[in-house]
Amino acid sequence: MDLVEYRSRVRGCLLGGAVGDALGAPVEFTGLAAIRERFGAAGVREFTGGVHGAITDDTQMTLWTVEGLIRAGVRRDRGLGFNPVGPVHHAYFRWYDTQVLAGPPARGGGWLQDERWLYARRAPGNTCMGALGRDAPHFGAAAANDSKGCGGVMRSAPFGLLPYWRNSGPAEPDRLAFQWAADAAGLTHGHPTGKLASGALAVLIARLVAGAGLEAALDAAMTELAAHEHHEETTRALRHARAAAADRPATAETVEELGGGWIAEEALAIAVFAALKHPEPGPDAFLNALALAVSHSGDSDSTGAICGNILGALHGEPAVPPELAFEVEGRATILVLADDFVYEFTSPQRLHDESRLDGRWRRRYPGG
Template identity: 35%
Template structure:
């Protein structure tokens, strides 16, 4: 794709996720019956959190932004030094910056040099607690970085998949690399295989879509990679269920009843499966896909965010409803990250771009 198309698609992915997150945020802890009772038979169709019709994203998008920041810093380092491999560690430090925005102390971190450098941590709009996930908080506060070999816990919460889309964009050159690197980043905070493999799978799917593959093919390719990983069964079965439901309702709308067959989305494999079901069913209709993904008894903001990432990447920013774009709070932060992900890096080997270095220092 040319640079204009790439920018539109990447912006669609990142902005679409933030929009889905903001739409689902006010109903995250409501069951379907309560949603219908409060908002009518069609459920939530626009931002409802504030009287002025504005929408605000949650910790899901906050963490996605810091995922992107970490990966862009790592890419900058790799370009300047000619070697890669530090992306997980650098993204971990970006997550610690996010933890700082939540007003929490960081344990066992002695070297704070450069910690407050870069542009994202300076955006005070992000210094808000928007229902952050307990596992992400406790993992990061521990001062230890989880890995495949040394899991930090046994959690498989959806805090893995809701933040990982930037990995698929950064490593779009190779779905296998996108899967592994996405899973490594998820394992920083979530030690259960279903948690980090769900994130790896979404990363691989995002990578393929960004290269022009359709969603069905992207899922199939991702599942082939998934099957080679130990402990993949739970994730695989959830995604296969979503595919079966999609085929069974191919000429019908899906609703809370079909989503309920998968679960509520509080755990990673369910959140991913629900999002893939909504994305497959309405992959050329951003509004329909996201509205379906949020109006269910479960983790509405996370399934809205993941669906927004996927369908936003498919259709691009220009196909997202204008009023949803106009009324998203702090949209400029989200769009700046989307544009920078499309750029990748402005520096060249041994020739740093000074402004880019100030935005994304390579550490």
């Protein structure tokens, strides 16, 4: 795979996730009957709500995951090894600041922390807020709760965007992607299923970015998943999603048979089902999948975000529906961060040339 295609898949994954998030957000907590009365049988296919195209905490935390991974890369380039969970945990504390402060703190925390549009509370999950707030465990510790809410899996796609395809064999990258995503989810969600569903999504994304088809990528994710204790809930949910995609109609009723999406394995299963029902390349199929993923009575923004992540990684940026992509909140920031991620993990030697850049990249991503 060349770098042009890789960049397109990274941008597609992050932009597609934001679009799915913003599409589903206004109908979260809305019953199916009310959704159909307002939007018709085709479901939600355009942005609505008081803030047109507004993203939620799902996209916010996904962006902070990307930022933490970039900082982990900067640490690696300084010879400090690569273990991204610590830098990502720091990034989640910076996200928490955006939920409780009026604006950027007066300190050099990197460019993303200075993006004022991120300082908005968009229904952040109580579990995440509690795990990162004043009573949070010490840095690096797993969350002291038993939650398997979808707040871990909905932000885990970036772990699959790391360019594992540049390595020779897939087995080790699958294991690493899974473990890092699971550990990072465990910073806020302590239940094994909350962590394992996050790891499964990371492997799925990693295989898609490397060029695998959706079915083959799912096979790889489920193979890695099965190697972990307590995998049964997530494995069962994904099996149900695949069986439903093969045998059941693409309707909201089928989606709701998979659950409401409030918990990790159900959110992943609904997103996978919608992607399997509309796997074709192009904006029309992408929009059909997103409409299916969000037009139900459950956690519509999270299921839409995960579905958008999956299809964006599969098809790349051109497949994201342009009528939604052009006005999703924060598009410029999302795409700049996506490009910075690609730069850090494909051309680090050019970014850390102190004789030319005078440390500007490190000031952009400090703490590495």
